[in-house]
Structures are given as structure tokens and as C-alpha cells.
Amino acid sequence: MKIKFWLNHVEIEDEINPDTPLLEYLRGKNCYSVKRGCETANCGLCTVLVEDRPVLSCGTLAVRVDGRHVVTMEGLQEKAKEFGEFLADEGAEQCGFCSPGFIMNVLAMEKELRNPTEEEIKEYLAGNLCRCTGYMGQLRAIRLFLEHKQNLIRGGEAS
């Protein structure tokens, strides 16, 4: 079956089996940031953006992105690097396997929420599991990252 959609801003036309999950399809397109960490749509490792909304690519059929825009971490390298540096500075990562899905959801949150409280941050990210850490480093990194973004906005307004 034919689909036509945008993967990381590039238009793609393809022939696929209709029951292919988006996750497997994207990995087949060399988007190895998209990972399967569970079998129950619970871990958030496979998070990608469809029309700017974070979704689980393990539970989404590839046919359903026909005509839509899909962004994986491969398409957000600069932003991912920016936040990734905060993660690294806080020593937040251990094995790093869950990071791509986590970063995708943090970037979606940064776009969606204005000045979120700690509770709102936790709630937004509750669907991203990490079995190495206790999330403390990640939360520190997010707080510093959001402050940094705010300062950039304020700096832009001042100049």
C-alpha cells in the first residue's frame, strides 16, 4: 500500500505492508533513535512527533501518517544537542538507551507548556521510563534548560 508523508522535513513516497508499526518502519529508514523498550506502549522510548504532537510510534500504524509530518530525533539534531548538553552537565544519563524518546518528549513539552511547575513537568514526562536513574538529574537538567530558554527569550526582548 502506498503512503506519502514527510519524514524529518523530506517528502517520502513508499510502498508498505498496511500493518507495519511506525516504529519498525522508521528504523527501516535508518532512524535508529526510535527504539522499542517495552511491549506494552508504556516506556516512551519510541516517541516521535506527528504534526508536532508526541506520539508512541510502537502503537501507531505507519499507514496513518499518510499526508502528515513525522519528526524523529534525527530531524531535531540541533535542539537535541542543546538539551543533551544540559543532561550531560547534570550527569543525568547512565546507559542512555531511553534518552532519545525522553529528549523528544522534553522538546514537545518545551513547546507546549509555558513556565511549567515541577508537578506539571513530572506529569508531562510520566510516560518516559528510565530504569537506571531516579530522574533527579533529568529534572535538574530540565529546570536549567527551561531557564536558559527563558533567558534567551528575555535577552531577545531586551535587545
Next chain:
Amino acid sequence: MFRFKNYVKVQELKEAYELNQKKSNVVLGGTLWLKMEDINKQTAIDLSGLGLDKITETSEEFIIGCMVSLRDLELHPSLNESFQNGFKEAVRHIVGVQFRNCATVGGSIFARFGFSDVLTLFLALDSYVELYKGGRVSMKEFVKMPRNNDILVSVIVKKDNRKVCYLSERRSSTDFPLISCAAACHNGEWTVSVGARPARAMLFSDDQKRLSEIPGNEEIDLFIQDMKESVTFGTNMRGSEEYRRHLAGVLIRRGIQTILKDRTGGVLG
């Protein structure tokens, strides 16, 4: 794995209904539950091209298309304002934002899952399902109907000024609820729904008239006693029958008290 051979994005509801008369075909919701099943289907029927992903508000009701996501329910300002943020509370514990962006109202309600937070809340409201063949059916009836081959088009909620409070208990955050409850008060009449019993949500009305419009603790005790005797609970890996019955009593009491607190401006007798 969930497998199928053909995929049809239907152009009209009639087409979906006709395809769905075959047992070997299946209607797609958010596919989060379907993907967990080990089944082979012939044709997957997709309703996502019919514009049913919108919430429409009229002066009397909200019409929620079957393809509206749980996240849309959570974020809809007017829907939440009308029901004391009940929708936000009922879905915000479900897995995560990414999951709720995928899961659909139609999928949750049509399946009438025994763990459904969503069904528990709708049942406590004056709500209806719009079925392609069956027409408008009250949630009260629909929750008892066996699954058939109809198509759920939308869910309707009446704006009747009812006050509602939704509460659930989970063994860990983002897990399935081990018990879910919604208390509602409309024109001085109280009803509660209890879900994750762990069976389909069930409505319990105050037929014995235990509760006055602003009930005191003794009235609430009697009402909860009645509820515990008539609602059936069961045991599974998340909790025992006794534990669920006890928690349902606690949550319903809190729900009633929250509604009373909001009404009396925080002053309780």
C-alpha cells in the same frame, strides 16, 4: 502481534458499517490495545478520514467524535470547566502524554474495558453514544450491552450543570487503576459510578434516598453501606475484592465531600 491484510480508510460511515459486519474485520481506534493482541484480521477499518476528531459544543451538549484523543479531552477548556476538571482528572493518570495523544474516546468507550477510567466518568454524567445503526443510546444502557458490529460515531454529554468529582487509586503512577470512582450530584440527586471493579463500570444511584442535597456524615455512611452491598467487586493481581470494596467507599466519600465543599464554598456542617 496484531496483523491484518487490507486497510480501508473509509469515505463514509455506511462503508465502515458494512465492512464491520464481517467478524474477520476490525475497526481501528488508537490501536494501543489492538497492538497487544495476537490476532489476524482481514481488513482494518479506519474512521480517521471522517472528521470525527473534533469536540463540538452546542448550548445543550458536547458532541465528542469517536476519534477524539484522550489528550483532547484533557485539554478541552469548556468541557473541563463544565465538569469541574473531571475529564482532566480521569485521563491524566493514563500512561503518558504520548499514549493519550494516540488513544481515542471511541476505542475506550466502545470496548467498555473493565479498567476504563474514561467509561467510569462518562457513566456518572448524562451521556450517550451515537451508534451508526443503533442511534442514540444512553451510556447507562450501553455499558450493559454486549459488543456488536455497530459503529460508534460519537459520545454526547449533556450540559446539565451536574457537579462531578472523579477519583482513582493506582498501585503505581501511570498504571491501570485498581479502582475508579465518580460521584455526581444533579438537582440534589446523587449518583456514583464505580469502575475497575475489575469489571465494566457500574452505576449506583441513591434509590433509597439516603442522601439529602447537602448530606451529613451519617447520611453518607448509609449511602456508602448501600453501595458496598450492591456493587460487585472482584479480585485480580492488582487488588482483592475486599480491598476494592473498601477503597470504593473511601473514594466515594471523598468525591461527595469534594462536591459539597465546592458548593458550600468550603464551609461544611
